[in-house]
Amino acid sequence: MTKNGMRLTGVRKSFGGLEVIHGIDLDVPEGAFVVFVGPSGCGKSTLLRMIAGLEEVTDGEIAIKGRDVTDLDPSERGIAMVFQSYALYPHMSVRDNLGFGLKMARADAAEIEQRVGSAAAILKIDHLLDRRPGQLSGGQRQRVAIGRAIVRKPEVFLFDEPLSNLDAELRVSMRIEIARLHRELGNTMIYVTHDQTEAMTLADKIVVLKDGRIEQVGSPREIYEDPANSFVAGFIGSPRMNMIEAIWSGEGMAKVGNGNIKVDLAQHRPAPGESLLLGMRPEHLIVASDREDAVRVTVDVTEYLGGTRYLYCQTEDGQSLIAEYRDGPDIERGDTLYLRCPSERRRYFDKQGGRLR
Missing domain, CATH: 2.40.50.140 (Nucleic acid-binding proteins)
Structure with a gap:
């Protein structure tokens, strides 16, 4: 792994006496789009939250760009997270939602304006800046949630099933938008989904999880054509193998x-x-x-x-x-x-x- 990537070494998570993440080892190259995929309860969201610092690591180490962030506060890790729920402030305009985190960090007003304008232009929502969330469609709200992450200029973007609340047609268009965003920004992105079509569409590298363990890591083609076991073979593909x-x-x-x-x-x-x-x-x-x-x-x-x-x-x-x-x-x-x-x-x-x- 290059020093600018992400590495998980022996990462474990237990709730009381129940271990739910079992010694995960994973290298993520800088700039990669990595998708965690697996059935409900496989541990993918828990693992993502541990990377974000929202769940405590029971054992092991998480390093970003060679820096051990295992015990750091989320704000100190250089990450930004986009959730399944948009979590927008309904009383604020799109402009204020995008800039709120920077304002709380006491950023200069000119810098806030520049970053908000840049993120809005990338996501093609600059014409919506004066609207409130209640005046937006689901896809527009998700763009605002992604824009709020962009303005922070993170090292790593984390996506926790961000398209689950959208209808089927809008999910397809938003997948294309997220893929385009990755090409334009070049940041490392880690994306969680139970939808193997999303995984195959978006990923440079897919991590297939089951019961808190990695079953296989590889490119979409490698996972599809050369599955490591019958679980991977059956989970990836529609219809299944x-x-x-x-x-x-x-x-x-x-x-x-x-x-x-x-x-x-x-x-x-x-x-x-x-x-x-x-x-x-x-x-x-x-x-x-x-x-x-x-x-x-x-x-x-x-x-x-x-x-x-x-x-x-x-x-x-x-x-x-x-x-x-x-x-x-x-x-x-x-x-x-x-x-x-x-x-x-x-x-x-x-x-x-x-x-x-």
């Missing part, structure tokens, strides 16, 4: 239902009768003309989305499987198909979720 149980029958073959598929494992040699999980992305499944190296399924539901259709299927042994289907003849409920996944697209896991190679 298919996971179907196969029984190793020896000689590079495994049984699914009444058919056999090829299994290419360079390192692991399962014992005959051993179960493994076969992971296949819906978009990698193709309709085959015969059963060879394919899975026989019956279609339960077809979902038409214009250019894309999703087929919700059942294997012969009752396992669920989703396939993306484009540019072919109509497929109806009750149809029987053979679905094949190219061998290089398959991922294998043991019954505990560990990756097999």
Whole structure:
């Protein structure tokens, strides 16, 4: 790690006798956009609040630009945080909301005016400076909340699910705005979300969390194409990766239902009768003309989305499987198909979720 990044070393958090963050080690390069993602209760917001200084660190160290900030007050860490709730002062104008923190810090009036004007221009809200929060849309209020962070000129921006209160269409446009903001400012940004689409859209680096532990760290492409375990494979992707149980029958073959598929494992040699999980992305499944190296399924539901259709299927042994289907003849409920996944697209896991190679 460069001295200008952020480092978490052995970070733990306990509430009484319950440990909820278990020894997190993480390097964040300067200027990176890092997204913490995981299901509710995985510890992502707690970890963010520890970085911000809003939660006490039970053990371990947090360093920003080589400086140990573990025990520093939030105001001394060089961070600014944007919350899920906008937390704007309703009786103040946008201008006064943006400049309030600087005013409390006794900044010069000219400096406040310059910083507020600069932040408003970056966020394209300079025409709203004389309005009050009640006169703004949800997206405009979130821009003001982000602007309040910008005027502080922090080393690191922290975002705690900032788009959760917005409707779906506005969330898409605000994701684009936040990505543009990162490109323009170049600051380190750490963003918490449970929405894996936001994570894939925004991140340079994704940190997948589960039960207070890091499951995998990598670029969106690395996380998607080379998941470390079945949890990551299932959590990242919409629809999620298919996971179907196969029984190793020896000689590079495994049984699914009444058919056999090829299994290419360079390192692991399962014992005959051993179960493994076969992971296949819906978009990698193709309709085959015969059963060879394919899975026989019956279609339960077809979902038409214009250019894309999703087929919700059942294997012969009752396992669920989703396939993306484009540019072919109509497929109806009750149809029987053979679905094949190219061998290089398959991922294998043991019954505990560990990756097999």
